[in-house]
Amino acid sequence: MGGVGKVQYQDLAGELTDYSEYKFLERIFPVEFGGQILVAFDEEGNEKKDLVKRVAVEMVSRGVHEGRYVFANSDDDLMAELERTKFTRTTTGEPVYKTENDHQFAAMMCAVLAYERKFGTPVTLTKREINVKLM
Numbered sequence: 502m503g504g505v506g507k508v509q510y511q512d513l514a515g516e517l518t519d520y521s522e523y524k525f526l527e528r529i530f531p532v533e534f535g536g537q538i539l540v541a542f543d544e545e546g547n548e549k550k551d552l553v554k555r556v557a558v559e560m561v562s563r564g565v566h567e568g569r570y571v572f573a574n575s576d577d578d579l580m581a582e583l584e585r586t587k588f589t590r591t592t593t594g595e596p597v598y599k600t601e602n603d604h605q606f607a608a609m610m611c612a613v614l615a616y617e618r619k620f621g622t623p624v625t626l627t628k629r630e631i632n633v634k635l636m
Contacts, residue, residue, distance in 0.1 A: 504535035530615035532557070534607070538614075556596045557610035558586065564613065582606045
């Protein structure tokens with residue numbers, strides 16, 4: 502949703518668009534990494550929000566460590582980008598995630614956020630131990 506993404510979103514999903522028959526408003530999930538997203542409610546029912554980029558990075562990194570995402574052997578670029586993601590803090594203590602070229606990583610974060618928004622947290626199969634028969 503950053504940069505020209507806002508204009509593109511309005512062009513595809515607006516009320517007076519030529520594309521209204523395609524129902525892009527229901528199909529497009531815009532992500533603004535500088536914004537905030539609802540993550541929880543406290544005891545009084547107040548909303549707890551966090552930065553979108555922080556939530557997305559943590560979701561992707563947790564999914565990779567839990568084995569939810571499988572990468573092809575030839576997908577060195579995305580794996581290298583995941584490994585290069587740096588976590589630093591500002592002077593006020595806010596965490597900042599930076600990468601060298603984060604276009605692929607940003608696309609993956611958008612896909613994960615859109616999937617979880619539409620379907621919820623992905624269900625993973627439990628790993629079964631292989632029974633080895635010794636001869």
